[in-house]
Amino acid sequence: MRFITWATSPWGQSVPTHIVWGLIWVAVIAGLFFMIVHSLYLIVVKPPKRFAERTAEVNAAGIPERVPRHSLAARLFHWIMAASMLTLLFTAFLPKVGIQFNWVLYHWIAGCVLTVSILYHIVHASFFLDFWSIWPDKTDLRDAMNRVRRFFGKEAPSPSKFAKYPLENKLYHGAIMLTGLAVMVTGLFMMKRVQTGIFTRNPYLFSDMTWGLMYVLHGLAGVGLIALVMVHVYMGIRPEKLPITKSMIFGWMSRDFYLEEHDTGRWAVKAPASKTKEGYAASDGD
Amino acid sequence: MAVIRDVMPAFDLLQPDSAADAQKLLEQYGEDAWVMAGGLDSFDWLKDRIKKPKVLVDLSGVEELKGIRATSDGVEIGAMTTLTEIANHPAIQRDYSVLAQAVELVASPQIRNQGTLGGNVSQDARCWYYRGGWPCYRAGGNICYADTPVGRNREHAIFGANRCVAVHPSDSAPALIVLDAKFVMQTPKGEREVDAEDYFVGPELDITRLNILKPGDLLTAIRIPAKWAGAKFYFEKVRDRNVWDFPLMNVASAMKLEGGTISDIRIAVNAVAPKPMRLRAAEDAARGKPANADTGEMAGKLAVVGAVPLQFNGYKIPLMRNLVKRAIVGAQEAA
Numbered sequence: 027m028r029f030i031t032w033a034t035s036p037w038g039q040s041v042p043t044h045i046v047w048g049l050i051w052v053a054v055i056a057g058l059f060f061m062i063v064h065s066l067y068l069i070v071v072k073p074p075k076r077f078a079e080r081t082a083e084v085n086a087a088g089i090p091e092r093v094p095r096h097s098l099a100a101r102l103f104h105w106i107m108a109a110s111m112l113t114l115l116f117t118a119f120l121p122k123v124g125i126q127f128n129w130v131l132y133h134w135i136a137g138c139v140l141t142v143s144i145l146y147h148i149v150h151a152s153f154f155l156d157f158w159s160i161w162p163d164k165t166d167l168r169d170a171m172n173r174v175r176r177f178f179g180k181e182a183p184s185p186s187k188f189a190k191y192p193l194e195n196k197l198y199h200g201a202i203m204l205t206g207l208a209v210m211v212t213g214l215f216m217m218k219r220v221q222t223g224i225f226t227r228n229p230y231l232f233s234d235m236t237w238g239l240m241y242v243l244h245g246l247a248g249v250g251l252i253a254l255v256m257v258h259v260y261m262g263i264r265p266e267k268l269p270i271t272k273s274m275i276f277g278w279m280s281r282d283f284y285l286e287e288h289d290t291g292r293w294a295v296k297a298p299a300s301k302t303k304e305g306y307a308a309s310d311g312d
Numbered sequence: 313m314a315v316i317r318d319v320m321p322a323f324d325l326l327q328p329d330s331a332a333d334a335q336k337l338l339e340q341y342g343e344d345a346w347v348m349a350g351g352l353d354s355f356d357w358l359k360d361r362i363k364k365p366k367v368l369v370d371l372s373g374v375e376e377l378k379g380i381r382a383t384s385d386g387v388e389i390g391a392m393t394t395l396t397e398i399a400n401h402p403a404i405q406r407d408y409s410v411l412a413q414a415v416e417l418v419a420s421p422q423i424r425n426q427g428t429l430g431g432n433v434s435q436d437a438r439c440w441y442y443r444g445g446w447p448c449y450r451a452g453g454n455i456c457y458a459d460t461p462v463g464r465n466r467e468h469a470i471f472g473a474n475r476c477v478a479v480h481p482s483d484s485a486p487a488l489i490v491l492d493a494k495f496v497m498q499t500p501k502g503e504r505e506v507d508a509e510d511y512f513v514g515p516e517l518d519i520t521r522l523n524i525l526k527p528g529d530l531l532t533a534i535r536i537p538a539k540w541a542g543a544k545f546y547f548e549k550v551r552d553r554n555v556w557d558f559p560l561m562n563v564a565s566a567m568k569l570e571g572g573t574i575s576d577i578r579i580a581v582n583a584v585a586p587k588p589m590r591l592r593a594a595e596d597a598a599r600g601k602p603a604n605a606d607t608g609e610m611a612g613k614l615a616v617v618g619a620v621p622l623q624f625n626g627y628k629i630p631l632m633r634n635l636v637k638r639a640i641v642g643a644q645e646a647a
Contacts, residue, residue: 033447036457043453128516130474219455220475221620229455241454 030242035234042238045245047122053249057256064260077187089285092278093295095190100155103147104274110140114209115255118248134222137213144210159190161200165292166193189292194261202254208247212240320358324367331376331532334369335498339528341367347530348372349392349431352423357436362445377430377532380404386538388496391430391531395484396421398429408536410545410564414487417549420556430531433485433495433511434523437478437586438558439468449475449519458622465622467560470629472585474516477622483549485512485588486564486580491540496533497525505535509580512587522587540566540578544603546639550631559583561631565639567603574603579611579639584619584632591615594636608637 029049030042067073096104113136117129151157169185170193176182191199219229219237232240262271273279284295323346328334338345346365348354349372357363371377377392380401387403395415398404405412418424418432437443437450439458447453458465459477468477485508493508511523525531544567551557561583568576577595582588594611601607612633619629 031452033451033453036446041447043447126513126517128474130516221473227459229460234455237454 037234039234041234042242044238044241045249049245049249050119050122050252053252054256057253057260060253060257061260077184089281089290089295091281093281093284094278095273096277098277099150101274101277103143103150107140107143107147110136110143111206111251111255114140115248115252119252130220134213134217134220137210137217138224140206141210141214144206156190159293160196162193162196163189165189166196169193186292187289188287189289192287198254198258202251202258205247205250205254209244209251212244212247215240216244318359319361320355321361321364323358323365325370326367327370327373329373329375331374331498331530334371334374335500335528335530337367337369338530339500341369342527345369345527349434350394350427352419352427353431353435356443360443360445362443383535386536386541388533388535389429390533392428393430395424395427395429395432399424407538407541408487408491408545410490410547410566411484411487411536413545413547414483414549414562414564417547417562418483419558423556429484429534433482433488433534434525434531435481437476437522438481439476439478440464442478449515450478452520461623463623466624467558467583468622468625469585470616470619470621470625470632471589472514472516472587473620473622474514474519474586476515476519476586478586479583480512480522480585480587481558482582482588483559483562486562486582487547488534488536489580489588489590490545490564490566490578491536492578494535494537495531496535498530498532499526500528504529508534509588509590514586540568543568546642548635548638548643550635561628561635563632563635563639567640569603572602572604574598574601574607574640577640579615579636581615581632581635584628591636593617598640603640605637605641608640611640612637 029046031044031046032040033043035041114133117133117136121127121129151160165186166189172182172185215231218225218227218231221227229237231237261267269279269283284290326337328337334347338347344366346354346358346363346368348368348370351370351372354368358368371392374392377390379390379393380398380403381388381390382403387408389398395418399412399416401412415424415429415432418427439448439450441457441463442448442450445451446457447455448458449456456476457463458468459473465477467479469479488508491508494505495508495511497504497506506524513521513524546565546567547562549562550560552560559582561581563579563581565577565579567574577598579591579594579598580588581591591611591614594614597614598607598611601610612635615636616629616633619632621629
């Protein structure tokens with residue numbers, strides 16, 4: 027099966043033009059496949075939640091009833107990015123499956139919104155949040171190994187509770203970061219090829235081969251995002267994950283969920299200064 | 313190379329003798345089918361070996377698609393009616409002379425004898441980068457070779473460019489738009505009728521087609537209502553070679569006058585955008601005003617608002633302004 031369409035340039039060079047649009051359905055099927063397999067695994071195998079108990083005493087009374095998790099700024103970023111990402115996906119791929127509209131205009135506008143939101147996020151996360159909280163650490167890797175060993179029935183210590191973000195979140199963040207940056211950077215260059223009013227058109231900025239590869243990368247990252255977004259939405263609406271999803275809406279999660287899922291040592295929440303339901307966290311607000 | 317370019321790729325030739333059979337064949341073969349009317353556009357593509365369909369559905373044997381018939385509300389012209397027959401038809405000359413003038417200015421007598429109305433409105437873009445087989449947006453690639461700093465774009469669009477800057481080349485299309493014609497199609501879902509201006513699509517909606525025909529669809533007839541019969545018409549075509557050429561621009565108007573005042577008007581131009589343009593703003597402004605040079609001047613200025621010229625087609629803006637003016641007051645008065 028071909029994954030890329032090729033054409034002959036005016037100079038007789040064989041150049042890639044874009045991905046084969048059938049990959050859209052490959053991505054959709056991959057996303058659905060993941061959902062089905064994951065759901066079946068949870069229904070049939072029913073894996074127990076087994077975390078290692080912390081040896082230190084947890085002072086639950088010192089933890090607010092509502093544990094702050096995401097600041098308003100972080101939540102706004104997330105939902106603006108989500109809206110622009112969905113707009114980008116729908117405007118990119120609906121015309122390819124026969125739904126016709128003036129997609130280029132909406133696509134590049136949504137791309138600009140996504141770009142600005144990502145730039146904001148990079149600055150915000152680098153200088154105002156705990157930058158390393160979203161990257162896998164040694165504990166995550168050790169626990170991942172242990173979980174794999176236990177999955178295959180081998181002896182291994184129970185994994186630790188999560189830090190602020192489970193390893194799956196961190197890996198997903200890494201994947202979405204790579205694909206997002208790929209579509210963003212290639213998309214910005216591709217704006218030089220269409221009339222936007224922002225850039226002066228210059229389709230000869232790169233060679234035909236470079237342009238072709240750029241379109242292919244943009245397409246591959248785009249269809250990759252279809253599957254990634256499907257998986258993200260699926261995880262977001264799973265019952266056991268709803269407290270995390272709600273925290274992205276309201277900014278906080280319950281003390282019970284926090285204590286059940288998260289390691290108070292790896293993600294410390296300070297005691298509130300006063301007794302209110304809101305809590306005054308040491309959360310980095312990411 | 314000359315031999316290769318004269319030899320068509322192999323395909324199965326299917327020659328239905330009814331519109332229903334033709335539509336069924338088009339539906340059966342979908343994207344693999346190529347529908348041929350007069351063949352004047354088709355043979356270019358096929359002999360240049362740029363389009364390589366698996367089957368070619370030749371409509372020349374479908375008699376029901378030919379001829380001009382009077383209806384209770386105007387006339388119906390079969391899609392396979394030749395341009396010569398339309399230009400010479402007494403009813404068309406008497407009541408819808410703008411169409412007779414338009415089709416009489418298409419190409420050469422030989423081409424008009426072979427070319428059909430359905431083919432003329434459904435023909436593909438003439439951008440030479442596209443016709444040359446280069447991998448441009450319209451051909452499924454990712455670039456417009458005409459819209460570059462050095463691209464040859466003298467004939468290209470000043471309106472409606474959206475990645476592709478090719479223009480629609482039909483002469484009959486603007487005449488049919490001002491006559492408020494309806495295009496009748498047989499589709500897999502049955503008969504469908506659309507206004508003339510809705511038959512054409514720009515690249516913002518579908519960059520690979522100039523009209524709404526999809527695989528499996530067949531244009532069968534064009535119905536012209538009596539509403540504009542006998543109105544004051546104007547058609548003018550500007551081209552490089554007056555004996556035989558595609559339009560650099562053309563304009564058609566239909567006007568109803570009451571004592572020198574324009575009571576109703578429709579104006580359309582072509583070869584300025586990827587689809588024929590109806591000039592609604594100019595029509596609205598001219599309605600209720602005297603059909604004189606001042607109104608023509610004003611309509612012409614309104615018509616070019618928003619035009620974006622490319623490197624080599626800036627001349628199209630004054631050309632369009634003046635053609636619209638002449639469409640209201642006539643060539644002599646406008647001079």
